[in-house]
Amino acid sequence: MFDNAQKCRRSTFQKPFDLPLERVDNIMPADFNWAIGGEAGDGIDSTGKIFARALSRAGRHVFTSKDFASRIRGGYTAYKIRTSVDRVQSVVDRLDVLIALTPRTIDENRSELHDGSVIIYDGERTTMQNATIPDDVIGLDVPLKRLAEEAGGAIMRNVVALGAACAVADFPIENLDSALQKRFGSKGQKLVDNNKEAARAGRDYVQETYDHDFAYDLDTTDEDYVLINGDEAIGMGAIAAGCRFYAGYPITPATNVMEYLTGRIENYGGHVVQAEDELSAINMALGGARAGARAMTATSGPGIDLMTETFGLVATSETPLVICNVMRSGPSTGMPTKQEQGDINQMLYGGHGEIPRFVLAPTTIDDCFWKTVEAFNLAEKYQIPVYLTADLSMAVTEQTFAPDAFDMDDVEIDRGKVVDEESIDEWQNEKGQFKPHALTDDGVSPRALPGTTEGAHMTTGLEHDELGRRTEDTEMRVEQVDKRNRKVETAQEQEDWSPREFGDPESDTLVISWGSNEGAMVEAIDLLEEEAISIRFISVPYIFPRPDLSEEITSADDVLVVECNNTGQFADLLEHDALARVQRINKYNGVRYKADELAEEIKAALAASQEATQ
Amino acid sequence: MSSDVRFTDFKSDKQPTWCPGCGDFGTMNGMMKALANTGNDPDNTFVVAGIGCSGKIGTYMHSYALHGVHGRALPVGTGVKLANPNLEVMVAGGDGDGYSIGVGHFIHAVRRNVDMSYVVMDNRIYGLTKGQASPTSREDFETSTTPEGPKQPPVNPLALALSAGATFIAQSFSSDAMRHAEIVQEAIEHDGFGFVNVFSPCVTFNDVDTYDYFRDSLVDVEDTDHDRTDYDAAKDLILDMDKEYQGVLYQNEDAASYEQAHGLTENMAEIPDGAPDDATDLVREFY
Numbered sequence: 079m080f081d082n083a084q085k086c087r088r089s090t091f092q093k094p095f096d097l098p099l100e101r102v103d104n105i106m107p108a109d110f111n112w113a114i115g116g117e118a119g120d121g122i123d124s125t126g127k128i129f130a131r132a133l134s135r136a137g138r139h140v141f142t143s144k145d146f147a148s149r150i151r152g153g154y155t156a157y158k159i160r161t162s163v164d165r166v167q168s169v170v171d172r173l174d175v176l177i178a179l180t181p182r183t184i185d186e187n188r189s190e191l192h193d194g195s196v197i198i199y200d201g202e203r204t205t206m207q208n209a210t211i212p213d214d215v216i217g218l219d220v221p222l223k224r225l226a227e228e229a230g231g232a233i234m235r236n237v238v239a240l241g242a243a244c245a246v247a248d249f250p251i252e253n254l255d256s257a258l259q260k261r262f263g264s265k266g267q268k269l270v271d272n273n274k275e276a277a278r279a280g281r282d283y284v285q286e287t288y289d290h291d292f293a294y295d296l297d298t299t300d301e302d303y304v305l306i307n308g309d310e311a312i313g314m315g316a317i318a319a320g321c322r323f324y325a326g327y328p329i330t331p332a333t334n335v336m337e338y339l340t341g342r343i344e345n346y347g348g349h350v351v352q353a354e355d356e357l358s359a360i361n362m363a364l365g366g367a368r369a370g371a372r373a374m375t376a377t378s379g380p381g382i383d384l385m386t387e388t389f390g391l392v393a394t395s396e397t398p399l400v401i402c403n404v405m406r407s408g409p410s411t412g413m414p415t416k417q418e419q420g421d422i423n424q425m426l427y428g429g430h431g432e433i434p435r436f437v438l439a440p441t442t443i444d445d446c447f448w449k450t451v452e453a454f455n456l457a458e459k460y461q462i463p464v465y466l467t468a469d470l471s472m473a474v475t476e477q478t479f480a481p482d483a484f485d486m487d488d489v490e491i492d493r494g495k496v497v498d499e500e501s502i503d504e505w506q507n508e509k510g511q512f513k514p515h516a517l518t519d520d521g522v523s524p525r526a527l528p529g530t531t532e533g534a535h536m537t538t539g540l541e542h543d544e545l546g547r548r549t550e551d552t553e554m555r556v557e558q559v560d561k562r563n564r565k566v567e568t569a570q571e572q573e574d575w576s577p578r579e580f581g582d583p584e585s586d587t588l589v590i591s592w593g594s595n596e597g598a599m600v601e602a603i604d605l606l607e608e609e610a611i612s613i614r615f616i617s618v619p620y621i622f623p624r625p626d627l628s629e630e631i632t633s634a635d636d637v638l639v640v641e642c643n644n645t646g647q648f649a650d651l652l653e654h655d656a657l658a659r660v661q662r663i664n665k666y667n668g669v670r671y672k673a674d675e676l677a678e679e680i681k682a683a684l685a686a687s688q689e690a691t692q
Numbered sequence: 693m694s695s696d697v698r699f700t701d702f703k704s705d706k707q708p709t710w711c712p713g714c715g716d717f718g719t720m721n722g723m724m725k726a727l728a729n730t731g732n733d734p735d736n737t738f739v740v741a742g743i744g745c746s747g748k749i750g751t752y753m754h755s756y757a758l759h760g761v762h763g764r765a766l767p768v769g770t771g772v773k774l775a776n777p778n779l780e781v782m783v784a785g786g787d788g789d790g791y792s793i794g795v796g797h798f799i800h801a802v803r804r805n806v807d808m809s810y811v812v813m814d815n816r817i818y819g820l821t822k823g824q825a826s827p828t829s830r831e832d833f834e835t836s837t838t839p840e841g842p843k844q845p846p847v848n849p850l851a852l853a854l855s856a857g858a859t860f861i862a863q864s865f866s867s868d869a870m871r872h873a874e875i876v877q878e879a880i881e882h883d884g885f886g887f888v889n890v891f892s893p894c895v896t897f898n899d900v901d902t903y904d905y906f907r908d909s910l911v912d913v914e915d916t917d918h919d920r921t922d923y924d925a926a927k928d929l930i931l932d933m934d935k936e937y938q939g940v941l942y943q944n945e946d947a948a949s950y951e952q953a954h955g956l957t958e959n960m961a962e963i964p965d966g967a968p969d970d971a972t973d974l975v976r977e978f979y
């Protein structure tokens with residue numbers, strides 16, 4: 079039975095039993111890092127999700143990340159999980175257990191493996207024959223396919239591997255059962271049972287074949303967590319906020335928003351349309367919004383490019399619309415499955431002419447939910463297009479939260495100045511015509527939704543008068559431009575645009591970031607603290623309008639602005655606001671920041687700045 | 693209030709700036725009559741206008757209306773109708789708007805079969821930009837950008853619609869006021885996407901596709917034994933490049949509209965004051 083495995087071992091296999099146990103214990107951190115990697119089509123994602131769910135249901139916190147195609151060409155993909163009983167908000171450069179379905183998975187993750195890391199692989203798999211298990215790593219050869227076949231089908235190979243991982247991590251297999259039930263329950267009990275059996279076969283095989291204590295021990299707790307990604311949080315936020323009309327065109331990494339809404343929004347009286355392109359998607363959404371529905375579209379950079387002409391129309395016609403931009407690496411098609419925060423300028427300045435707009439950038443997955451709700455309220459209160467931007471790393475990775483992070487009772491809806499049959503007279507001219515663009519002190523005009531008696535009116539992308547009709551009158555032009563900008567001023571005064579603060583408020587070192595870098599940075603603060611470096615960290619969820627950080631910036635000795643782009647688009651804005659220079663920490667290789675890496679970057683930047691001042 | 697609505701209720705107090713004699717006057721009159729005759733009133737009607745001389749119709753009519761960007765009127769109309777199926781939605785624009793920059797949307801709007809009407813004011817020229825070739829311009833039609841003619845065949849919008857699965861295909865002529873209004877009315881009454889290509893002559897920039905030309909060459913299918921429900925017969929007429937037809941060339945009354953197929957009946961503007969009652973179920977799903 080070991081024929082194939084033997085071949086693999088001859089050149090590479092290191093017996094796990096050779097490793098002194100103490101060594102493993104010494105490097106055992108509080109958290110546990112796990113991954114499964116293989117080729118696209120190997121079911122990596124769904125297997126990873128099953129394990130993440132099992133951990134979450136066992137009351138452990140989970141933070142996941144996904145590697146799509148990467149450094150080397152080809153279809154490599156991996157799903158990584160960091161888990162702890164404490165909250166985890168970042169990935170780190172470390173792997174404790176790796177399920178490798180291909181040799182390349184081992185190569186890709188070599189640098190994250192350490193003394194005592196475990197690789198689970200199927201030595202009988204032809205492609206694994208020439209895999210090299212690194213010397214310091216424990217290789218567990220488990221006949222995944224054969225055991226799966228015995229349990230009812232080769233397709234359950236990955237579940238056998240999960241069972242094996244449970245054995246290694248001393249994680250009760252029953253936790254896996256409930257995740258398997260959730261994943262396969264709709265396909266019949268038989269399939270669930272087969273999968274449970276496959277998982278046990280993997281566990282038993284490891285326990286029987288490798289009589290070894292692996293020193294990983296995944297505690298469980300009684301906590302209930304939900305496991306959710308950013309796209310799902312945005313979709314859920316949209317439904318909670320009363321969004322009922324969604325039009326979109328598929329694009330990574332925004333498609334999940336559309337897929338989430340499809341099949342759910344209908345239960346609340348809504349609908350999702352798959353448009354023929356993004357030009358259509360935003361125009362449909364605009365139509366839905368003009369009809370009075372809370373409407374949204376979601377896309378990524380290339381789609382935003384196509385939507386730009388209509389974006390100006392949305393603003394000029396004063397239509398409330400939420401446009402979600404889940405950023406990915408650009409320009410052009412760029413690296414479609416890679417992380418980047420490169421679209422600030424696009425969202426702030428895209429479009430000809432001067433277009434008032436808001437740009438919201440949630441910093442965590444739960445914040446994605448709340449900012450979505452806020453985006454709909456802002457859109458309707460100010461009758462303005464609102465960009466809601468997340469990025470790939472936050473959108474497609476799962477994280478655990480206590481369910482009350484999404485407390486539906488806290489969702490507030492503000493529809494702004496909608497008039498009805500009674501109040502409409504106040505907003506009519508002497509001829510009884512409704513004024514959709516009435517000049518007001520706060521810049522906000524009344525809204526009459528179609529169907530409202532005596533509310534019939536037009537609006538247009540042409541400059542218009544209060545009635546919405548084209549005008550080139552020089553005075554009216556200025557009045558309408560001013561009025562639209564006045565809405566922004568009103569919002570700046572009346573709404574809360576505060577950032578989120580972490581670390582030591584007294585520290586002379588100020589780190590500022592926006593969007594999804596928050597989690598890694600919060601953990602980096604702890605790491606730096608261990609080295610007696612104190613940090614004040616401001617995480618900004620609002621790009622425009624945004625908090626004025628001039629005072630914070632000018633009073634700090636060192637200001638470091640962290641973002642996932644090359645030029646430092648947010649740093650530019652802060653410099654402009656504060657009339658002061660900041661230092662930039664930029665990453666644009668397509669991978670999100672990791673906590674340990676970010677801590678090193680900050681240390682290096684501080685050292686460099688110290689050197690410069692000496 | 694619908695019973696006492698007159699077609700002039702759909703007229704705004706803005707005086708059209710179309711050239712005297714422009715076909716768009718007649719096209720618009722017919723649209724207003726058709727809307728009034730079908731029991732609509734300005735407060736339940738939404739007109740979406742394209743960009744072009746034709747697109748100015750949004751300003752000259754009185755209803756809820758949006759005059760959007762060039763070529764994207766159909767998606768806007770789709771969004772309005774799906775978000776509130778109780779509204780009467782009419783989309784109107786030019787041949788350039790619908791068959792050039794917006795042709796992608798045209799094909800897909802036809803396929804989708806949303807219950808709205810689409811009136812194309814086809815003057816076979818770009819009027820607003822002062823006389824360039826349009827997708828329906830003749831092969832040898834000389835314009836400022838095509839001094840020897842486009843040298844490519846014009847699109848056949850009716851054939852495009854048929855091949856995309858249209859359920860209602862009609863053609864009318866703006867100066868045959870009665871028939872034009874009747875045909876648009878039928879498009880409104882059709883349970884699905886009612887498409888009418890209207891010959892709406894540009895007296896300023898097109899001296900070929902003139903009133904005289906259409907008057908002389910148009911054949912009304914009502915004067916023939918054409919059966920509009922006969923797909924093959926409709927196809928033959930539509931592909932007959934030697935004649936111009938007026939009337940409803942094709943209608944399929946059996947096909948479900950998009951709203952019927954998706955069970956859309958409610959006005960989506962109506963939402964609760966907070967999260968929906970059972971919204972916590974959404975959170976529970978992620979356990």
Ligand SMILES: Cc1ncc(C[n+]2csc(CCOP(=O)(O)OP(=O)(O)O)c2C)c(N)n1
Nearest residue numbers: 743744745746762786787788789818819820
């Ligand atoms: C994106 C964009 N490109 C070009 C134009 C300029 N433009 C306005 S109307 C028009 C053509 C109009 O032709 P048609 O749709 O046939 O309308 P008509 O004026 O003939 O009624 C063009 C090219 C524009 N407004 N927007």
Ligand code: SF4
Nearest residue numbers: 711714745819894895
């Ligand atoms: S240019 Fe042609 S289409 Fe435009 S208004 Fe004049 S006649 Fe009509």
Ligand SMILES: [Mg+2]
Nearest residue numbers: 786787815817
């Ligand atoms: Mg034209």
